[in-house]
Amino acid sequence: MLDCAIIGGGPAGLTAGLYTTRGGLDSVTMYEKGMPGGQITMSSEIENYPGAVGEISGMDLMIPWPAQCQKFGLKHEMVEVTRVSKEENIFKIYRADGKVDEAHSVIVGTGSRPRRAGFAGEDKFFGRGVSTCATCDGFFYKSKEVAVVGGGDTALEEALYLAKICAKVYLIHRRDTFRASPNTVARVKRTQNIELVLNSVPEEVYGDNMGVTGLRVKNNAGDIRDINVPGVFTFVGNDVNNQTLIQEDGTFLCEMTKSGEVIVDISMKTSVPGLFATGDMRIAAPKQVVCAAGDGAVAALQAISYVDELLNH
Numbered sequence: 001m002l003d004c005a006i007i008g009g010g011p012a013g014l015t016a017g018l019y020t021t022r023g024g025l026d027s028v029t030m031y032e033k034g035m036p037g038g039q040i041t042m043s044s045e046i047e048n049y050p051g052a053v054g055e056i057s058g059m060d061l062m063i064p065w066p067a068q069c070q071k072f073g074l075k076h077e078m079v080e081v082t083r084v085s086k087e088e089n090i091f092k093i094y095r096a097d098g099k100v101d102e103a104h105s106v107i108v109g110t111g112s113r114p115r116r117a118g119f120a121g122e123d124k125f126f127g128r129g130v131s132t133c134a135t136c137d138g139f140f141y142k143s144k145e146v147a148v149v150g151g152g153d154t155a156l157e158e159a160l161y162l163a164k165i166c167a168k169v170y171l172i173h174r175r176d177t178f179r180a181s182p183n184t185v186a187r188v189k190r191t192q193n194i195e196l197v198l199n200s201v202p203e204e205v206y207g208d209n210m211g212v213t214g215l216r217v218k219n220n221a222g223d224i225r226d227i228n229v230p231g232v233f234t235f236v237g238n239d240v241n242n243q244t245l246i247q248e249d250g251t252f253l254c255e256m257t258k259s260g261e262v263i264v265d266i267s268m269k270t271s272v273p274g275l276f277a278t279g280d281m282r283i284a285a286p287k288q289v290v291c292a293a294g295d296g297a298v299a300a301l302q303a304i305s306y307v308d309e310l311l312n313h
Contacts, residue, residue: 004303005093005103006030007081007244010038011289012109012279014065015296016303020107021072023304028073029101031093033080037062038111038279040289042135045161049289057135061289081244084108084253086272089310104310105303108245108262109278109296112238112287117149120204122234129212130205130232134158141166141231147215148172149202150235156180156188158235163191170227172197172217200225205232240281257283268299274306 003025006013009032020028035041043058052061066076080096084106093101114132116122122130131137138146138161146166148159151173157180163169171188176198178185188194200219207213214228240260245253254270254277255263261284262277264270270277278295280287285295 002103008109009036012292012296017074019300110241119202146231155235
Protein backbone atom coordinates (compact mmCIF):
# COMPACT_ATOMS: atom_id res chain seq x y z
CA MET A 1 0.00 0.00 0.00
CA LEU A 2 1.42 3.36 -1.06
CA ASP A 3 1.07 6.43 1.10
CA CYS A 4 0.82 8.49 -2.08
CA ALA A 5 0.65 7.75 -5.81
CA ILE A 6 1.73 10.56 -8.12
CA ILE A 7 0.43 10.35 -11.69
CA GLY A 8 2.60 12.34 -14.08
CA GLY A 9 6.26 13.30 -14.03
CA GLY A 10 6.28 16.96 -15.04
CA PRO A 11 7.25 19.89 -12.78
CA ALA A 12 4.11 19.40 -10.66
CA GLY A 13 4.58 15.66 -10.20
CA LEU A 14 8.29 15.89 -9.50
CA THR A 15 7.83 18.66 -6.94
CA ALA A 16 5.04 16.67 -5.30
CA GLY A 17 7.41 13.71 -5.15
CA LEU A 18 10.09 15.83 -3.51
CA TYR A 19 7.80 17.29 -0.88
CA THR A 20 5.91 14.11 -0.01
CA THR A 21 9.06 12.03 0.48
CA ARG A 22 11.07 14.70 2.27
CA GLY A 23 7.98 15.55 4.31
CA GLY A 24 7.73 12.11 5.85
CA LEU A 25 5.59 9.81 3.70
CA ASP A 26 7.26 6.40 3.61
CA SER A 27 6.09 4.98 0.30
CA VAL A 28 5.59 7.32 -2.65
CA THR A 29 5.64 6.24 -6.29
CA MET A 30 5.53 8.52 -9.32
CA TYR A 31 4.06 6.97 -12.48
CA GLU A 32 5.46 8.45 -15.68
CA LYS A 33 5.57 6.34 -18.82
CA GLY A 34 8.28 8.47 -20.43
CA MET A 35 11.19 10.56 -19.32
CA PRO A 36 10.32 12.84 -16.36
CA GLY A 37 10.29 16.57 -17.00
CA GLY A 38 7.09 17.28 -18.89
CA GLN A 39 6.43 19.51 -21.90
CA ILE A 40 8.91 22.13 -20.73
CA THR A 41 11.77 19.83 -21.79
CA MET A 42 10.92 20.76 -25.40
CA SER A 43 11.47 24.49 -24.82
CA SER A 44 14.66 25.90 -26.29
CA GLU A 45 15.12 28.70 -23.79
CA ILE A 46 13.86 29.45 -20.28
CA GLU A 47 14.28 33.00 -19.00
CA ASN A 48 11.51 33.34 -16.41
CA TYR A 49 12.18 30.52 -13.95
CA PRO A 50 13.47 31.98 -10.67
CA GLY A 51 17.18 31.34 -10.19
CA ALA A 52 17.74 30.10 -13.75
CA VAL A 53 19.89 32.95 -15.03
CA GLY A 54 21.26 33.10 -18.55
CA GLU A 55 20.44 30.90 -21.52
CA ILE A 56 19.10 27.55 -20.30
CA SER A 57 16.90 25.09 -22.16
CA GLY A 58 13.89 23.35 -20.70
CA MET A 59 15.78 20.07 -20.79
CA ASP A 60 18.72 21.53 -18.88
CA LEU A 61 16.35 23.01 -16.31
CA MET A 62 14.62 19.71 -15.61
CA ILE A 63 17.55 17.25 -15.68
CA PRO A 64 18.42 17.61 -11.95
CA TRP A 65 14.84 17.32 -10.68
CA PRO A 66 14.38 13.50 -10.74
CA ALA A 67 17.70 12.85 -8.98
CA GLN A 68 16.82 15.33 -6.26
CA CYS A 69 13.46 13.63 -5.65
CA GLN A 70 14.90 10.12 -5.67
CA LYS A 71 17.46 11.17 -3.05
CA PHE A 72 14.60 11.33 -0.55
CA GLY A 73 13.03 8.04 -1.57
CA LEU A 74 10.70 8.76 -4.50
CA LYS A 75 10.25 5.70 -6.72
CA HIS A 76 9.62 6.02 -10.46
CA GLU A 77 7.48 3.47 -12.28
CA MET A 78 7.91 3.87 -16.04
CA VAL A 79 4.40 2.71 -16.87
CA GLU A 80 1.18 4.35 -17.99
CA VAL A 81 -1.70 4.63 -15.56
CA THR A 82 -4.96 3.96 -17.37
CA ARG A 83 -7.41 4.70 -14.56
CA VAL A 84 -7.65 5.81 -10.95
CA SER A 85 -10.68 4.85 -8.85
CA LYS A 86 -11.57 4.93 -5.18
CA GLU A 87 -13.23 2.28 -3.02
CA GLU A 88 -13.98 3.45 0.51
CA ASN A 89 -10.68 5.06 1.59
CA ILE A 90 -8.44 3.19 -0.84
CA PHE A 91 -7.44 4.43 -4.29
CA LYS A 92 -6.91 1.85 -7.03
CA ILE A 93 -4.17 2.60 -9.56
CA TYR A 94 -4.80 0.64 -12.77
CA ARG A 95 -1.65 0.22 -14.82
CA ALA A 96 -1.22 -0.46 -18.54
CA ASP A 97 0.75 -3.62 -17.71
CA GLY A 98 -2.31 -5.11 -16.01
CA LYS A 99 -1.19 -4.58 -12.42
CA VAL A 100 -3.29 -2.72 -9.89
CA ASP A 101 -1.61 -0.77 -7.09
CA GLU A 102 -3.28 0.74 -4.03
CA ALA A 103 -2.68 4.08 -2.33
CA HIS A 104 -4.02 6.17 0.51
CA SER A 105 -3.76 9.38 -1.53
CA VAL A 106 -3.27 10.40 -5.16
CA ILE A 107 -1.77 13.51 -6.75
CA VAL A 108 -2.54 13.83 -10.46
CA GLY A 109 -0.44 16.03 -12.72
CA THR A 110 -0.85 14.60 -16.20
CA GLY A 111 -0.80 17.98 -17.91
CA SER A 112 -2.21 18.72 -21.33
CA ARG A 113 -1.39 18.12 -24.99
CA PRO A 114 -1.30 20.43 -28.04
CA ARG A 115 -4.66 20.88 -29.72
CA ARG A 116 -5.10 20.38 -33.45
CA ALA A 117 -6.08 23.52 -35.37
CA GLY A 118 -8.59 21.64 -37.51
CA PHE A 119 -7.72 22.76 -41.06
CA ALA A 120 -7.75 20.44 -44.06
CA GLY A 121 -4.67 18.27 -44.44
CA GLU A 122 -3.46 18.81 -40.87
CA ASP A 123 -3.86 15.16 -39.86
CA LYS A 124 -2.70 13.84 -43.22
CA PHE A 125 0.60 15.72 -43.05
CA PHE A 126 1.16 15.58 -39.29
CA GLY A 127 4.73 14.44 -38.82
CA ARG A 128 5.46 15.09 -42.50
CA GLY A 129 5.59 18.87 -42.41
CA VAL A 130 2.97 19.70 -39.80
CA SER A 131 4.31 19.89 -36.24
CA THR A 132 3.45 21.19 -32.78
CA CYS A 133 7.05 21.37 -31.55
CA ALA A 134 9.50 23.88 -33.02
CA THR A 135 12.42 22.70 -30.91
CA CYS A 136 11.77 19.12 -32.01
CA ASP A 137 11.42 19.75 -35.74
CA GLY A 138 12.71 23.26 -36.42
CA PHE A 139 16.18 22.00 -37.39
CA PHE A 140 14.69 20.24 -40.43
CA TYR A 141 13.81 23.65 -41.86
CA LYS A 142 17.11 25.41 -41.33
CA SER A 143 17.48 28.26 -43.85
CA LYS A 144 13.99 27.53 -45.21
CA GLU A 145 10.66 29.33 -44.83
CA VAL A 146 8.00 28.06 -42.42
CA ALA A 147 4.56 29.08 -41.15
CA VAL A 148 3.38 29.33 -37.55
CA VAL A 149 -0.32 29.28 -36.67
CA GLY A 150 -1.50 30.85 -33.40
CA GLY A 151 -1.54 34.04 -31.36
CA GLY A 152 -0.66 33.11 -27.79
CA ASP A 153 2.62 33.10 -25.89
CA THR A 154 3.60 29.66 -27.15
CA ALA A 155 2.99 30.52 -30.81
CA LEU A 156 4.99 33.74 -30.62
CA GLU A 157 7.84 32.23 -28.61
CA GLU A 158 8.13 29.36 -31.07
CA ALA A 159 8.03 31.82 -33.97
CA LEU A 160 10.96 33.68 -32.39
CA TYR A 161 12.84 30.41 -31.99
CA LEU A 162 12.22 29.41 -35.61
CA ALA A 163 13.25 32.87 -36.81
CA LYS A 164 16.76 32.17 -35.51
CA ILE A 165 17.24 29.16 -37.76
CA CYS A 166 14.80 29.66 -40.64
CA ALA A 167 15.03 32.10 -43.52
CA LYS A 168 11.54 33.45 -42.85
CA VAL A 169 8.57 32.79 -40.57
CA TYR A 170 4.97 33.58 -41.52
CA LEU A 171 2.98 34.10 -38.33
CA ILE A 172 -0.71 33.47 -39.06
CA HIS A 173 -3.30 34.70 -36.58
CA ARG A 174 -7.07 35.02 -36.86
CA ARG A 175 -7.12 38.44 -35.19
CA ASP A 176 -5.08 41.63 -35.48
CA THR A 177 -4.07 41.56 -31.80
CA PHE A 178 -2.26 38.89 -29.82
CA ARG A 179 -2.97 37.16 -26.51
CA ALA A 180 0.73 36.88 -25.76
CA SER A 181 2.63 39.03 -23.26
CA PRO A 182 3.45 42.57 -24.49
CA ASN A 183 7.19 41.91 -24.28
CA THR A 184 6.92 38.86 -26.52
CA VAL A 185 4.73 40.70 -29.03
CA ALA A 186 7.26 43.53 -29.18
CA ARG A 187 10.09 41.07 -29.84
CA VAL A 188 8.13 39.46 -32.67
CA LYS A 189 7.42 42.82 -34.30
CA ARG A 190 11.11 43.74 -34.10
CA THR A 191 12.20 40.50 -35.78
CA GLN A 192 12.75 41.29 -39.44
CA ASN A 193 12.26 37.80 -40.83
CA ILE A 194 8.84 37.30 -39.19
CA GLU A 195 5.96 38.36 -41.42
CA LEU A 196 2.62 38.87 -39.66
CA VAL A 197 -0.34 37.42 -41.56
CA LEU A 198 -3.20 38.79 -39.48
CA ASN A 199 -6.99 38.44 -39.63
CA SER A 200 -6.37 35.18 -41.44
CA VAL A 201 -6.99 31.48 -40.84
CA PRO A 202 -5.42 28.39 -42.42
CA GLU A 203 -7.72 26.73 -44.93
CA GLU A 204 -5.60 23.80 -46.06
CA VAL A 205 -2.09 22.44 -45.89
CA TYR A 206 -1.09 20.56 -49.01
CA GLY A 207 1.86 18.69 -50.41
CA ASP A 208 3.05 15.54 -52.11
CA ASN A 209 4.51 12.17 -51.17
CA MET A 210 7.58 13.91 -49.76
CA GLY A 211 5.61 16.14 -47.40
CA VAL A 212 4.18 19.65 -47.13
CA THR A 213 4.71 22.13 -49.97
CA GLY A 214 2.37 24.93 -48.97
CA LEU A 215 -0.37 26.39 -46.80
CA ARG A 216 -3.54 28.07 -48.09
CA VAL A 217 -4.91 30.85 -45.86
CA LYS A 218 -8.03 33.00 -46.06
CA ASN A 219 -8.41 36.48 -44.59
CA ASN A 220 -11.52 38.14 -43.20
CA ALA A 221 -12.35 39.60 -46.59
CA GLY A 222 -12.41 36.13 -48.13
CA ASP A 223 -9.18 36.54 -50.07
CA ILE A 224 -7.11 33.39 -50.52
CA ARG A 225 -3.33 33.35 -50.29
CA ASP A 226 -0.97 30.47 -50.92
CA ILE A 227 2.19 30.45 -48.81
CA ASN A 228 4.85 28.13 -50.18
CA VAL A 229 6.47 26.52 -47.16
CA PRO A 230 7.66 22.97 -46.36
CA GLY A 231 6.83 23.28 -42.66
CA VAL A 232 3.74 24.38 -40.69
CA PHE A 233 3.79 24.68 -36.89
CA THR A 234 0.48 24.93 -35.03
CA PHE A 235 0.10 26.34 -31.51
CA VAL A 236 -3.60 26.83 -30.82
CA GLY A 237 -4.03 25.66 -27.25
CA ASN A 238 -4.06 22.40 -25.35
CA ASP A 239 -6.44 19.61 -24.37
CA VAL A 240 -6.36 18.32 -20.81
CA ASN A 241 -4.96 14.82 -20.22
CA ASN A 242 -7.76 13.69 -17.90
CA GLN A 243 -8.19 10.12 -19.16
CA THR A 244 -6.96 8.55 -15.93
CA LEU A 245 -9.92 10.05 -14.06
CA ILE A 246 -12.56 8.51 -16.33
CA GLN A 247 -14.39 5.66 -14.62
CA GLU A 248 -15.77 2.45 -16.13
CA ASP A 249 -19.22 4.00 -16.49
CA GLY A 250 -17.82 6.99 -18.42
CA THR A 251 -18.14 9.50 -15.59
CA PHE A 252 -15.23 11.30 -13.96
CA LEU A 253 -13.88 10.39 -10.53
CA CYS A 254 -14.15 14.01 -9.37
CA GLU A 255 -15.86 17.25 -10.40
CA MET A 256 -14.66 18.71 -13.69
CA THR A 257 -15.35 21.76 -15.83
CA LYS A 258 -17.16 21.41 -19.16
CA SER A 259 -13.80 21.73 -20.92
CA GLY A 260 -12.37 18.82 -18.93
CA GLU A 261 -10.27 20.65 -16.35
CA VAL A 262 -10.23 19.35 -12.78
CA ILE A 263 -11.99 21.61 -10.29
CA VAL A 264 -9.76 22.24 -7.27
CA ASP A 265 -9.65 24.69 -4.38
CA ILE A 266 -6.64 26.78 -3.39
CA SER A 267 -5.16 23.70 -1.66
CA MET A 268 -5.35 21.60 -4.86
CA LYS A 269 -8.08 19.48 -3.28
CA THR A 270 -10.63 17.95 -5.62
CA SER A 271 -14.17 16.96 -4.71
CA VAL A 272 -12.83 13.54 -3.66
CA PRO A 273 -10.98 13.44 -0.31
CA GLY A 274 -7.36 12.37 -0.77
CA LEU A 275 -7.30 13.21 -4.48
CA PHE A 276 -5.36 16.28 -5.59
CA ALA A 277 -4.90 17.80 -9.05
CA THR A 278 -2.00 19.99 -10.12
CA GLY A 279 -0.47 21.85 -13.04
CA ASP A 280 -1.97 22.30 -16.48
CA MET A 281 -4.84 19.87 -15.87
CA ARG A 282 -6.45 21.85 -13.05
CA ILE A 283 -8.90 24.74 -13.37
CA ALA A 284 -7.46 28.20 -14.09
CA ALA A 285 -3.92 26.86 -14.52
CA PRO A 286 -1.42 29.61 -15.45
CA LYS A 287 0.52 27.02 -17.48
CA GLN A 288 3.91 28.11 -16.17
CA VAL A 289 6.61 25.82 -14.79
CA VAL A 290 6.97 27.75 -11.55
CA CYS A 291 3.20 27.61 -10.98
CA ALA A 292 3.04 23.86 -11.67
CA ALA A 293 5.89 23.32 -9.22
CA GLY A 294 4.00 25.39 -6.65
CA ASP A 295 0.89 23.29 -7.22
CA GLY A 296 2.91 20.14 -6.61
CA ALA A 297 4.30 21.47 -3.33
CA VAL A 298 0.86 22.55 -2.10
CA ALA A 299 -0.73 19.21 -3.04
CA ALA A 300 2.10 17.30 -1.37
CA LEU A 301 1.71 19.14 1.92
CA GLN A 302 -2.03 18.52 1.82
CA ALA A 303 -1.49 14.84 1.00
CA ILE A 304 0.84 14.47 3.99
CA SER A 305 -1.82 15.95 6.30
CA TYR A 306 -4.54 13.78 4.75
CA VAL A 307 -2.60 10.53 5.13
CA ASP A 308 -1.53 11.38 8.67
CA GLU A 309 -5.12 12.02 9.73
CA LEU A 310 -6.36 8.93 7.88
CA LEU A 311 -3.89 6.56 9.54
CA ASN A 312 -3.76 8.06 13.01
CA HIS A 313 -7.37 8.93 13.78
